[in-house]
Amino acid sequence: MAGTGRLEYPTSIMALRVLCSSRIDPVFLLKAYLKGADGVLIGGCHPGDCHYETGNYYTRRRFMILKTIFDSLGLKSERFRLSWISASEGVKFAKVANEFTETINNIGPNDTKNNMFL
Amino acid sequence: MNKVIKIEKSTKQGLLEFLEHLLVNDKISGVLTLRKINENGICDYGFITDPKELIETAEPFAPVMPVNASQILSSLTPTTKPIAAIIKPCELRGFVERVKRAQGSLDNVLTISYTCGGVIPLNTFQSDANEKLVTDYFEVIKGTDTPDSVRPTCKACEIFIPMTADITIPIFGNNEVDSDCSLIMNSEEAVKMSKDFKCEIIESDLDSKIMAEILGKRTAEKEILFKTVSTTKEGLDDLVDTFGKCIGCHGCSRVCPICYCVLCDFESSNFDYNTDLMENELSQKHALRLPPDTIFFQLGRLNHMSFSCVGCGQCEDVCPAGIPVSTIFKKTGEDVAKIFDFVPGRDVEEVIPVMIIKEQEFPEVGE
Ligand code: SF4
Ligand code: SF4
Ligand code: SF4
Ligand code: FES
Numbered sequence: 358m359a360g361t362g363r364l365e366y367p368t369s370i371m372a373l374r375v376l377c378s379s380r381i382d383p384v385f386l387l388k389a390y391l392k393g394a395d396g397v398l399i400g401g402c403h404p405g406d407c408h409y410e411t412g413n414y415y416t417r418r419r420f421m422i423l424k425t426i427f428d429s430l431g432l433k434s435e436r437f438r439l440s441w442i443s444a445s446e447g448v449k450f451a452k453v454a455n456e457f458t459e460t461i462n463n464i465g466p467n468d469t470k471n472n473m474f475l
Numbered sequence: 476m477n478k479v480i481k482i483e484k485s486t487k488q489g490l491l492e493f494l495e496h497l498l499v500n501d502k503i504s505g506v507l508t509l510r511k512i513n514e515n516g517i518c519d520y521g522f523i524t525d526p527k528e529l530i531e532t533a534e535p536f537a538p539v540m541p542v543n544a545s546q547i548l549s550s551l552t553p554t555t556k557p558i559a560a561i562i563k564p565c566e567l568r569g570f571v572e573r574v575k576r577a578q579g580s581l582d583n584v585l586t587i588s589y590t591c592g593g594v595i596p597l598n599t600f601q602s603d604a605n606e607k608l609v610t611d612y613f614e615v616i617k618g619t620d621t622p623d624s625v626r627p628t629c630k631a632c633e634i635f636i637p638m639t640a641d642i643t644i645p646i647f648g649n650n651e652v653d654s655d656c657s658l659i660m661n662s663e664e665a666v667k668m669s670k671d672f673k674c675e676i677i678e679s680d681l682d683s684k685i686m687a688e689i690l691g692k693r694t695a696e697k698e699i700l701f702k703t704v705s706t707t708k709e710g711l712d713d714l715v716d717t718f719g720k721c722i723g724c725h726g727c728s729r730v731c732p733i734c735y736c737v738l739c740d741f742e743s744s745n746f747d748y749n750t751d752l753m754e755n756e757l758s759q760k761h762a763l764r765l766p767p768d769t770i771f772f773q774l775g776r777l778n779h780m781s782f783s784c785v786g787c788g789q790c791e792d793v794c795p796a797g798i799p800v801s802t803i804f805k806k807t808g809e810d811v812a813k814i815f816d817f818v819p820g821r822d823v824e825e826v827i828p829v830m831i832i833k834e835q836e837f838p839e840v841g842e
Contacts, residue, residue, distance in 0.1 A: 404835075415832060418829060418832075419829065428810070429810040429811070430713075474715050
């Protein structure tokens with residue numbers, strides 16, 4: 358919708374499509390983080406609106422687990438954000454994407470990018 | 476107050492005579508217990524069906540964990556013939572977590588556990604020179620101090636009282652272990668088993684003052700231990716330092732009671748590296764660490780199971796690279812469990828956090 362409505366969102370975002378937010382294994386997020394992504398934004402249907410009824414409730418719990426692990430290890434959990442954005446909310450998507458990009462710009466680039474260890 | 480079997484013998488002797496009675500009278504078919512395998516006191520777990528063998532070899536309270544017994548119980552259950560298992564509080568909690576994941580059953584298992592002083596690291600305990608170490612250990616735990624010789628996570632273990640055992644035995648904090656045996660019966664099952672065993676039955680419980688004193692000391696130790704792995708800056712450097720020594724053997728997950736997966740995701744072809752992938756990465760970086768993904772593996776494991784970590788210390792004990800795996804997993808696991816108000820192994824009916832859905836929670840996420 359953001360595309361067809363010609364709304365602007367940052368070009369630094371690479372969009373990946375999944376069938377439901379619950380398809381996002383936390384391991385995908387880790388891989389993105391360790392391979393240098395500066396941030397990962399997860400979009401999901403609003404609570405109660407998931408096509409599979411409960412997928413996003415699981416997503417929310419897994420997201421909280423990931424966030425807590427990052428906080429516990431002293432890693433920057435702000436690099437991940439979960440946002441309820443339905444398929445028709447192009448405006449909200451553009452707004453969240455812009456906000457998140459700003460947050461990430463403030464945190465700065467992800468150190469994993471240049472770390473040969475990772 | 477609970478019904479307690481009282482026997483005027485050493486705790487070990489009393490317990491073994493009770494189990495002998497159950498075996499002879501066909502109330503149980505066998506006992507899972509630690510037992511000595513040679514004169515030097517080296518121990519392993521055994522499933523013993525012969526009463527004589529039990530009396531001669533069992534060392535039910537030996538401060539060692541050759542494997543986390545919850546893994547053994549998964550292979551002994553489900554069973555149609557009742558069995559007894561003498562295991563440590565964290566092993567019992569590990570088994571409860573496994574039962575939730577359909578990796579075993581508590582039916583027909585009489586669980587016996589005790590107030591635990593901790594276990595001595597494997598390579599120290601399983602050496603010929605362990606005798607004095609073990610004697611000293613048992614002297615110290617008559618009081619409320621934890622011996623210095625035990626694993627780091629044992630020093631910091633606050634759940635040293637079994638959470639769901641049918642029978643609880645005071646060992647840590649009991650200065651009468653050599654002359655007195657008390658078997659505290661927490662379940663109907665235990666009471667039924669004790670029915671025609673000739674003994675005195677009294678109403679009693681663990682000494683709450685002593686237990687509180689031990690807990691206080693353990694909590695203080697935990698704070699000190701957790702500081703050793705807490706990070707202040709962007710923790711990535713610390714993480715690289717810590718796991719930089721990892722040889723990728725996956726031993727830590729193999730021995731973990733919670734990492735039960737038959738095919739671990741991280742050993743599956745999902746994460747295989749091939750030359751294309753390496754070339755792609757090398758086009759962005761000047762070098763690549765091999766074996767790859769050692770940090771990915773641990774972060775992934777933390778996401779999969781940390782909330783159920785029982786802090787047994789087995790992973791750290793087997794790590795050939797000396798990485799404080801269990802300290803990290805215990806700390807992070809407790810942080811995660813806390814947000815769901817979850818305690819691993821507290822109750823077999825308590826569903827694991829990733830299997831629960833709640834419409835309203837964590838209002839701060841989603842904006
Ligand atoms: S973690 Fe150590 S002290 Fe705690 S129950 Fe397990 S063996 Fe005993
Ligand atoms: S046991 Fe140690 S070396 Fe082996 S995979 Fe685990 S952390 Fe790495
Ligand atoms: S992660 Fe380590 S300390 Fe925790 S349950 Fe597994 S083996 Fe035990
Ligand atoms: S379909 Fe499940 S979150 Fe959108």
